[in-house]
Amino acid sequence: MGVRRPTFIRLNPLHWPLALRVPALAVLMMVTVSAVVTDRVLTRLIDTQNRHLTELSDAYLDGVSSAVIPHVLREDVWEVYDALDRAAQRYEGLDIVWTTVVDPGGRVIASSRPRDFPLQTELPVPVRSRLNGASDSATNEDHGVFHVKRELKHQNRTIGAIYAEVRIGTLIEERKEVLATLIASNTALTLLFAIIGYIVVRRMMRPIRILSEHMRSGAEGSVAPVPAGLIGRPQSEFGQLFRRYNSLVEAVAERERLLKDLAEEERLAALGRLASGMAHEINNPIGGMLNAVDALKRHGDRTTVRATSIRLIERGLLGIRDIVRSSLATYRHRQAERPLTAADLDDLALLLQPEIKRKNLHLAWQNRVAREVSVPVGGVRDAALNLLLNACAATEPNGTVSFQAAATENGIELEVYDQGPGMQPAILDYINAPVAQPVPVSARSGLGLWMVKRFAHEVGGVLEATTSPCGGTSVRMKIPERKQPSTNTPELSHVA
Amino acid sequence: MPPFCALTRRQLLTAAPAAAAASIAGPIQAATRGIKFGLTPVFLSNDLELLDQLRTFLARRTGVEVVLVQRRTYEEITSLLVSGQLTAAWICGYPFVSYREELALVAVPVWRGRPLYQSYLIVDAARRASSLDDLEGDVHAFSDPNSNSGYLVTRAALANRQRRPEEFFRHSFFTYGHRNVVRAVASGLAQSGSVDGYVWEVISELEPELAGRTRVLEKSELLGFPPVACHRHLQDSPETLALKRALLDMNSDPLGAEVLKELRLDGFTDAKPSVFDGIAAKLALVRSLG
Numbered sequence A: 001m002g003v004r005r006p007t008f009i010r011l012n013p014l015h016w017p018l019a020l021r022v023p024a025l026a027v028l029m030m031v032t033v034s035a036v037v038t039d040r041v042l043t044r045l046i047d048t049q050n051r052h053l054t055e056l057s058d059a060y061l062d063g064v065s066s067a068v069i070p071h072v073l074r075e076d077v078w079e080v081y082d083a084l085d086r087a088a089q090r091y092e093g094l095d096i097v098w099t100t101v102v103d104p105g106g107r108v109i110a111s112s113r114p115r116d117f118p119l120q121t122e123l124p125v126p127v128r129s130r131l132n133g134a135s136d137s138a139t140n141e142d143h144g145v146f147h148v149k150r151e152l153k154h155q156n157r158t159i160g161a162i163y164a165e166v167r168i169g170t171l172i173e174e175r176k177e178v179l180a181t182l183i184a185s186n187t188a189l190t191l192l193f194a195i196i197g198y199i200v201v202r203r204m205m206r207p208i209r210i211l212s213e214h215m216r217s218g219a220e221g222s223v224a225p226v227p228a229g230l231i232g233r234p235q236s237e238f239g240q241l242f243r244r245y246n247s248l249v250e251a252v253a254e255r256e257r258l259l260k261d262l263a264e265e266e267r268l269a270a271l272g273r274l275a276s277g278m279a280h281e282i283n284n285p286i287g288g289m290l291n292a293v294d295a296l297k298r299h300g301d302r303t304t305v306r307a308t309s310i311r312l313i314e315r316g317l318l319g320i321r322d323i324v325r326s327s328l329a330t331y332r333h334r335q336a337e338r339p340l341t342a343a344d345l346d347d348l349a350l351l352l353q354p355e356i357k358r359k360n361l362h363l364a365w366q367n368r369v370a371r372e373v374s375v376p377v378g379g380v381r382d383a384a385l386n387l388l389l390n391a392c393a394a395t396e397p398n399g400t401v402s403f404q405a406a407a408t409e410n411g412i413e414l415e416v417y418d419q420g421p422g423m424q425p426a427i428l429d430y431i432n433a434p435v436a437q438p439v440p441v442s443a444r445s446g447l448g449l450w451m452v453k454r455f456a457h458e459v460g461g462v463l464e465a466t467t468s469p470c471g472g473t474s475v476r477m478k479i480p481e482r483k484q485p486s487t488n489t490p491e492l493s494h495v496a
Numbered sequence B: 001m002p003p004f005c006a007l008t009r010r011q012l013l014t015a016a017p018a019a020a021a022a023s024i025a026g027p028i029q030a031a032t033r034g035i036k037f038g039l040t041p042v043f044l045s046n047d048l049e050l051l052d053q054l055r056t057f058l059a060r061r062t063g064v065e066v067v068l069v070q071r072r073t074y075e076e077i078t079s080l081l082v083s084g085q086l087t088a089a090w091i092c093g094y095p096f097v098s099y100r101e102e103l104a105l106v107a108v109p110v111w112r113g114r115p116l117y118q119s120y121l122i123v124d125a126a127r128r129a130s131s132l133d134d135l136e137g138d139v140h141a142f143s144d145p146n147s148n149s150g151y152l153v154t155r156a157a158l159a160n161r162q163r164r165p166e167e168f169f170r171h172s173f174f175t176y177g178h179r180n181v182v183r184a185v186a187s188g189l190a191q192s193g194s195v196d197g198y199v200w201e202v203i204s205e206l207e208p209e210l211a212g213r214t215r216v217l218e219k220s221e222l223l224g225f226p227p228v229a230c231h232r233h234l235q236d237s238p239e240t241l242a243l244k245r246a247l248l249d250m251n252s253d254p255l256g257a258e259v260l261k262e263l264r265l266d267g268f269t270d271a272k273p274s275v276f277d278g279i280a281a282k283l284a285l286v287r288s289l290g
Helices: A018-073 A077-090 A125-130 A169-219 A237-299 A303-331 A342-359 A377-394 A425-432 A448-458 B009-025 B048-062 B074-082 B093-098 B148-160 B178-187 B197-206 B208-212 B238-248 B254-263 B273-289
Strands: A096-102 A108-111 A137-140 A145-154 A157-167 A362-368 A400-407 A411-418 A462-467 A473-480 B035-039 B066-070 B088-090 B103-110 B119-124 B139-142 B171-174 B192-196 B214-219 B228-231 B267-269
Touching: A018 A077, A018 A096, A018 A137, A018 A145, A018 A157, A018 A169, A077 A096, A077 A108, A077 B171, A077 B178, A169 A237, A237 A303, A237 A342, A237 A448, A303 A342, A342 A362, A342 A377, A342 A400, A377 A400, A377 A411, A377 A448, A377 A473, A425 A448, A425 A462, A448 A462, A448 A473, B035 B048, B035 B074, B035 B238, B048 B066, B048 B238, B048 B254, B066 B074, B074 B088, B074 B093, B074 B228, B093 B103, B093 B148, B093 B273, B103 B238, B119 B148, B119 B178, B119 B197, B139 B148, B139 B178, B148 B178, B148 B192, B148 B273, B178 B192, B178 B197, B178 B208, B178 B214, B192 B197, B197 B208, B197 B214, B208 B214, B228 B238, B238 B267
Parallel strands: A362 A400, B035 B066, B035 B088, B139 B171, B139 B192
Antiparallel strands: A096 A108, A096 A157, A137 A145, A145 A157, A400 A411, A411 A473, A462 A473, B088 B228, B103 B228, B103 B267, B119 B192, B119 B214
């Protein structure tokens, strides 16, 4: 049995198949883990970079401070500038943009970029405000620079300060590269895990899918065991599960066989009951005919007696012929099907007469089949007879059993109504179920319903039942017409 | 020239009274052993190889040990010289005329055929200025307060206008080196500077990129080239005489010629002190302003 693939995926993840949900969960987890790891790595990288930057800038400022302090004390502009100029070339670990030394009043003594920081001018406000207060460093990532400040102290007296701007573009680039690498590697890993997860889960779920498909097919009516080739290792969990399922399938099949046997037996029993009824029906005309024969023997020479006796014998034989014809048409073995006519259904009323009379019921018969309908004649007659017999059984004496039949556009529609106490809910559910289900066997239900339901399902028909709260049950059967009706075979040609 | 150890008896006898007189006159010790030759920043003192060549040349030609003495400022070298702690020194014309009574000429370098040079007033190459008057309110870089070309000439020019540097310029500072003046102006640290014309010309040849960032705004008249001078009491000492001969004959020695070539000098000459009269006049002008 092939594995059916999903034809569409619903938007709600809860409705996704496991083969998608598990990889999606793996992707979700990987994305979460990746985000956390990336955040941690970048945080650590930034911390490390900042620490190194601080250490390098501290070393730079230490060196510059010790170099410029004597010159600041002497207000030697040139030597301060020369020290800054030399220091900028010496500290290759730092990409120094500028270094500026100011006096305690914030006026520039000298700068490595004198054109930007002219002598005796105030340090630009943005730089001062960035390093205001207790902070000795500030990062301006938008401009890719890092500012540091160091106060110049001599004998516990502040004699000035050093400000420096360090370019950190390479550090930011490094962070971007690390981020890009992390995203690329994590994306690759996530996709890999998702693919592996999908393959593994799909492989793991394969036995479940096989079982699910078999059970779904079983629910639609054809229960079949899992082929041995799909079972895999018998000792595995799924191997044992498959074997148990196959045992269950065998049990169901056995049950169906038993039900068929029982149905056949019940059919034969009903035949016996009908046969006895028929014997009773035949016995009356035979008695009359024998009396007529006796009258003929004794007064056959009389014209009036002869004519009366022959009429009696003829009526008796005609009655017997009708009864035999109906029985033969109902219980003969199935032959090539012919279209159903109104007479095929009217015969059932004749067959039902013994049961009607036995229970003293009233039969309301309405047959509006005005054309030949290409439906299985025998099956329809069996089903209708079963429904009528069930209705007779359910209806109390002096009650009424109704029968209506009509040809529709697409086939034939029958309805049997009784005045019984109504069907049990389980039976109603069984009848109204869209597909064939195990019959809820009970003492009263018999197997007739099961046969009718099975027939309707086989020919694509519909069986519906409703029970009125005041009692009484209506069972409606719709049988669709076949596309190509079979050859019209005269069924009654052999009947005398 | 014979080495010092090979000096003739006559030379020694000639030198002896002078040495004795010097020892009586004060703490003159430079002549006792070897030669202590002072160098001021007028010289391109950043070339160590050149210094070593000069020392080697002088030692070989004089036959005595030569020690090159460098200090940061003119004043330090001048003090050492005037106090007799140096045999001789390459100083500027300004301290020479300032201590004319104490000092004597040993030799004067010859540059471009004459023992003369000029002071340059330089500004940024892109700056629009045509004279010293346009530099009012500048940050100005001087070389040394005892430098003729790097201070006295500009100060005298201002004195001619009845101005003083501290009020003419917004701010001025000393770099204690002519090359540093060029660097200061080229970098923008100073907007203008006073520099030795000889040094600027040599820099423009050796470091055209640096000098190219500056422009000569004004050149002074020709003035006496920074001389090699000694204490007057040591001018006839054997070491001084040996040094003088070595300098005057420098061109005849391959190593000496090499050093002169490096210095872009033609040689040394035995010039008269009157060469520095122009500088003396400027000094007098400045002093007259108070």
